[in-house]
Amino acid sequence: MIELKEITKVYGSKQKTTTALSGLNLTVEKGQIFGVIGHSGAGKSTLIRCINLLERPTRGEVWVNGVNLTRLGKRELQQQRRRIGMIFQHFNLLSSATVYDNIAFPLKLAGSDKAKIKAKVEELLVLVGLEAHSAKYPSQLSGGQKQRVGIARALASDPGVLLCDEATSALDPQTTDSILKLLLDINRKLGLTIMLITHEMHVIQSICDRVAVIHQGGIVEEGPVTEVFLKPQHPVTKEFISRDVAGGEPLKQAIELLKPKGIGIYRITFLGTQTYESTLSEVVSETGVHFAILQGTISAIKDVPYGQLTVSFEGKPEAVAQTVAKLQQRELDVEVID
């Protein structure tokens, strides 16, 4: 659905150049919600703006809906852009137009007739829950409502792809959740492919299927959210996740205290229904090992529940080894911490 091939973007003149993206490859499948996470300056904003060529890559190809956008002329690009919706951090609504006219804007650009526009706008107003606000101006709306208008506007021309450029970064946590829920909703109802960029792991965890971590203009890690989230490999990814999942200092203290005593410390990861099963307590009662929980999280990634416990096992070395083996037999992921 979206395919980026060897995208390089260099800014600046001959004297001083900055490379925002360097030879980046990325594929987003149809119907997916794909998240790109990175620090500011990592190149994520350039990346998403390259997809509809608001920013033209210096090298590389951009394929959206099976069309190579980088090779299109001005007119054809305008046509293709109508099939790619986009929402923005600062909403970018027309302040001189009502909610209704803002949503109708892409349809007017395309030259649709009035009756068609009216039907479509009314349908979208219901979808985003703004039926009562159609005659208001953006300045009369809250941030969350403005983003709903932005979403409705982006959907007006029935795009196959929706690009979200830090769409929730200017919103408070509650509003963020309601907007994320709306995005998930339209992804399911309309089968829309969504690509979003963010610096908040929470956004990725709530709605994304796949995630890519961008750092210094390149993708350093990519995969299903469950995998990247629970088994981060790259230091930057770990940093994003540890901020959310905790661990950090308190856990370090516990490890420093227990390690010299020769007590083994393990991280057990539960995924899906495993999370709700009493596997750990069954296994330790079989092997006679005692355990203490040093740190733990039970939450969900999108709608997959997961748990992650850091525990210390006390007992005979054989019994501890047996415990680990039994946990692994039950398909839990066990990792030794040192």
Add this chain to the structure above:
Amino acid sequence: MWGLDFSQLDWNEMTQASYDTLSMMGYSLLFTIVIGLPLGIILYMTARSNSLVFRWTYRVISFVVNILRSIPFVILIISLLPLTKLIVGTTLGVTGTIPPLVIGAAPFFARLVETSLREVDWGVIEAAHAMGASTGQVVRRVLLPESLPGLIAGATITAVTLVSYTAMSGMVGGGGLGDLAIRFGYYRYEKEVMIIAVLFMIVLVQILQMAGDRLVVHFTRK
């Protein structure tokens, strides 16, 4: 009162002069907008362009605009006399004042237009591009509606400036209130004529400014 006698005032002349001022201001404002608005849009569009051709277009237009704005208006009128004759066939009367008024005010208005357009949030323009808008659509459907209050305020300032310009162009045979004030009030020591003529101009400027301010408020959505 203060040795003034208004009973001798020629009200017919005063009415004619008011009418002349209004038509000089009205017509020249109309043509100033017709020429200055596109010029301002071109200035705005070419200033931001990456293309070398457009950037040179900007430099050339900007240079000409600056020159026209730096020439004192009285000198502009005199130096434009042959051109005025060529365009409207006369240098006299209301008709004869319109070309210099427009050439004097259009560059001024164009700069005001450019400034108002720059106030438009770049994000909104970008959003329109992302939705597949052409350059023409961005101008018509984003830039102009979004900057409408600023454009009206600019037109108001221009109209007021034109009122004072008409006083000068009146001196070179255009007529109007300013001309009346100078000819009778200054050269013939008829203070009454000058006072009334200036009073009329003050009222005119007040009305223009009030009307402009109201329109700005009416179209402001922020």
